[in-house]
Amino acid sequence: MANPTAAMLVIGDEILSGRTRDANMHFLAQELTKQGIDLKEVRIVSDDAAAIENAVRALSEAYDHVFTSGGIGPTHDDITADCIARAFETPIDVRADARALLEAHYAKSGSELNEARLRMARIPDGAELIENPVSTAPGFTIANVHVMAGVPSVFGAMVASVLPKLTGGSPLLSQTLRVDRGEGDIAATLGSLADDFPDLSIGCYPFQINGVFGANVVVRGVDGARIDAAVTRLAKDLEL
């Protein structure tokens, strides 16, 4: 059976302007690979309502799961939750259980649960909360979309709350063979290998170190024995 598929939607002007380097995508990619969920596409859009809504709709229809990061804080530019509600044509309002979480949290820290912070309890109808052990304000899952914070420590904690609940597939395994030859010298051999192992993905990633050209050949798939066979054959073909 094919693995479940996923897409990620990163929301934030700060990534697109080059101010911030996104860290969540790389983290999520690694976690999904371990769990056998195939990340097929990532989109990064700005804090723009139409862009967010259109991307959520398109990705939610195309993939089994969508993971979003960013835009669920207390400030005016945090518009993700409302956009998700509109994308699913469902009402959104402050929800009692989310509000109770925030009340307890801010009572303990001595901060005021003001109007801005209360926005973080706005949850679309029919959603399920995602636990946030770092800073309390929850994410949520609606249909196949998991809505999480952009701050990397919080995003990571929310991913850890969500992933165990999802049905994974066969974890993607890989082996890497480093070849100290130019990519163009081994391309024909790799092409023939790819033809003979259509169930595996064979990638070639060139590098240049101290003027020497080489390439890392990465063989990926869900069947460890097949990967072994392909790497053994490759080493033999290249006379390594």
Next chain:
Amino acid sequence: MANPTAAMLVIGDEILSGRTRDANMHFLAQELTKQGIDLKEVRIVSDDAAAIENAVRALSEAYDHVFTSGGIGPTHDDITADCIARAFETPIDVRADARALLEAHYAKSGSELNEARLRMARIPDGAELIENPVSTAPGFTIANVHVMAGVPSVFGAMVASVLPKLTGGSPLLSQTLRVDRGEGDIAATLGSLADDFPDLSIGCYPFQINGVFGANVVVRGVDGARIDAAVTRLAKDLEL
């Protein structure tokens, strides 16, 4: 006049599997911001022909410029050039000027210009070559799509070849004000500032250092005097 808009398309299984952390997006975002071209969207797709073609078509229609990275090397998984040709319904073949560049390069280095390497001279009809001072094999521009390599040193050199030829807009300027208060405490003030400066983008990026909550408020726009005014007003409102 509004700035030109741009999208980036990153092509590569190695990013989506979490093996490699993309570096080109962050670099391009910074370069475009300097030149006054607004990066509006990034998509990352796998080495899959349909995914590449669909993304190229969608982004080429929606934005003034599209920058792609990855998939133009000599190996079987380098399918970008052929996908771009199909997306624009134009023929593709080995082109004489691109071939001559590779011949001279490999003659000098003593390597063979074999069939695999010759694939790097496949250029869609009507495209213009993008110079590659690092490793010779050229990128190309067709319509509003700039097709470049994924290896960061080569991608960077190609961006440097392309960007001076594009008409930029007003560079995006920004000022950052660090506020040592919780995001929720300053949200109302920021919302009011955003209402009064609709021409500026006001972002709030929370952090937590040694248990203290704070936020960097970033004010972005193309008019330096307006940004000054907004930051001065913010400091006054927050009694900093």
